[in-house]
Amino acid sequence: MKIIVDAFGGDNAPLEIIKGCAEAVREYDVDILLTGDEETIRRVAKNHNISLYRMEIVQTNSVITMEDHPGAVLKEKADSSMAEGLRLVSQGKGDAFVSAGNSGALTVGTSMIVRRIKGIKRVAFGAILPTATGNMLLLDSGANAECRADMLHQFAVMGSIYMEKVMGVSTPRIGLANVGEEEHKGSQLYQDTYQLLKADTTLRFVGNVEGRDMPGGVADVIVADGFTGNMILKTYEGVAMYVMKLMKNVFYKNTKNKLAAAVMKKDLGDLKKMMDYNETGGAPIMGALKPVFKAHGSSKANTIKNAIRLTKEYVANNVVEVISKAVPGSRTEQAKAN
C-alpha cells in the first residue's frame, strides 16, 4: 500500500512529517510518496538522521499556508504540495492522501480535485475524540458551515460505516448533537435531522446527545453541522487541555506537591496520553472518491504516524466503496445511472 503525504502541511513541517512517515514505514509496512521540495526534504532528513527508505518524492514548488484562502489550492497554489497530493491520489498514484495543512483548502481541494462519491452532497471531517468508553467520531467537525438535514443524515451513515469498518465497533451507536434529549429540541435543522435518523432502520440511532454527556461515551458517532461540530471539537480539546494545565500547575506549585505528583507519574502520564488528540491522528475527510486524511495542524511525528495507520485501515477496509453503496441517495443515483 502506498500513502501520499503532504510533506509541507502543518506547523511542524517538514521535519515532523518526514519523521512520522519513517516511523510508519517501519511499523505499518507501507510505502510513502511525499509531495514537496525535494532538496529541503533530503536535507532535513539527512540533518536529523531520518531514513527515507521506501519513500519517493514528487517535487512541488509552493506551500499552502494557514493564511491562504481555501480556493488557492485550485488557482494560485495549484503547484503546491497539497494540490499535487490531491491530484496524485485522484489519479491512483497512491492509495490515500494525508495532509496536516489548511483545512479549508483541503476540503475544497478534496471536493474539486478528488471529487465526491456519487450521491454524496458534502464531504465531512470526522474527528475522533476520546471518551470514557473508547472513542467517538464527531462529524461534520468543520468542513461545512451550513448544512441541510439530508446532509446530516449522510454524515450519520458515513460515520456508522467508519466506526464499524475502521475502528472495529459493531453496530455503532449514532447520536445527534443537540441541546436536549427530547426530539423537538434544537433548531429546525436538528428537528428535521432527528426524524430522518429515526426513520432510517439501517442505523442504530440513540437520539439526541448533549455536550455534557459526550465525554461519558454515550454514542460512537456524533452527528452535527460543521459549525456546531467544530465548536464542540475545539471546546472539547480546549477545556481538556486547560484542566490538565491547571492540574499541572498544582503539581509544580511547590516541592511538597512535586514529590507527591512524582509518585503518580506513570498514571498521570497515561491519563495525559488518553486526553491527547495527537494520539488519534486526525480526521478522515469522508465522502470523497479516494481516502483523504486531515491531520491536526499541530501534528508531531507521532500524530502523522497514527494518521497513516488510520488511513491504511480506511483503505484496507474499502470504506469508500462501502459508503458509495450505503449512503442514502447514492444507491438510487447509481441505479439511475446504470
Place this chain on the structure above:
Amino acid sequence: MKIIVDAFGGDNAPLEIIKGCAEAVREYDVDILLTGDEETIRRVAKNHNISLYRMEIVQTNSVITMEDHPGAVLKEKADSSMAEGLRLVSQGKGDAFVSAGNSGALTVGTSMIVRRIKGIKRVAFGAILPTATGNMLLLDSGANAECRADMLHQFAVMGSIYMEKVMGVSTPRIGLANVGEEEHKGSQLYQDTYQLLKADTTLRFVGNVEGRDMPGGVADVIVADGFTGNMILKTYEGVAMYVMKLMKNVFYKNTKNKLAAAVMKKDLGDLKKMMDYNETGGAPIMGALKPVFKAHGSSKANTIKNAIRLTKEYVANNVVEVISKAVPGSRTEQAKAN
C-alpha cells in the same frame, strides 16, 4: 431588597432551595419571598432546622417539571410556583426572581409574563464560565435555538453591560464564538454578526473566538446563538467534569496514590472549586423588564445562595434600566414612543 425564589424548582427542591435562601438572608441582608406549598416548606424547614427568618411564603398548588413543555407555565401550570413567581416580580412584589426549574418554561414565562425591555428582540441566558483570567459570560447559552444577527448584536450589548455593572470588569472584551479568527469564517449568521459588532464603536469587540481559546480567557463576553451557546456551555462543563473525574480515579487508584493526593488536598480542592459551575450561581435571563435568574437544575444550597448574591448585584446596579437605554433599537423605540 426582596428576592422572590421558586421553592420548588430544580432537582433538589425544596430542601436545598430553602437552605440556600436562609444562607443568603444571613450573608447578604436580603428578604426572601418563597413560592410553593407552604405546608411542605414549613415541614422541611423544621425537619432540617432551617430558620425561615425574613422569609414570606406565597402558596401555589403545582410544580413545573422537566418533562412539562415550556408553554405549560402559561396554561395548565399557571398556578405553579414558577408562574406565580414570575407574576409577583412583574407586579413589583419583589425586586427579582430566581428559579432552578425548567429552562424552557422559565424563558417562555419570562418573555410572556415579565415581558421584554422595549426594543429587545429576544431574552437570552447569560451563563458564567470559569476561565484562566476570571469569568466569561456566554450568551445566549440556551434561550433561542434560532437567532438573527441583530439579536446577537443585542446580546453583545447586554453582555457588556452585565460584565461591567455586575461583575466589575471595566470595558469588557466582547468575542464572537466562531470556527476561526478571520472575519469571513462561519455561517452567514456569524459573518453578518461580525460586521455588526465591528461597526458598533460602543463595544470593545475583540473578534472571533474559537472554542479552544475560551478557557484561556481571551474575552469577557462570548456571543453566540442559543443552540451553539448551549453546545459550548454543556461541552465546557461536561469535559471539565470528566477530566476532573479521571484525575480523581488516578488519586483513588491505590494506597500509594491516595497518600500522594492527600498531600495536595487543599490545592486540588481549590481547583475543583474553581471548575465547579455551582460556584457561579447560574445565568441571568437578560433583556427582561425585571431581573430573572436561572439557577442550575442541579443547584445545591450554595448555588442558590450565589444566585441570590448575583441577583442582588443585578438589582443594585440597575442593569435593566441601563440595558433599556443602551440596546440598539431600544433608544429609538423609546424616542418614538415619547
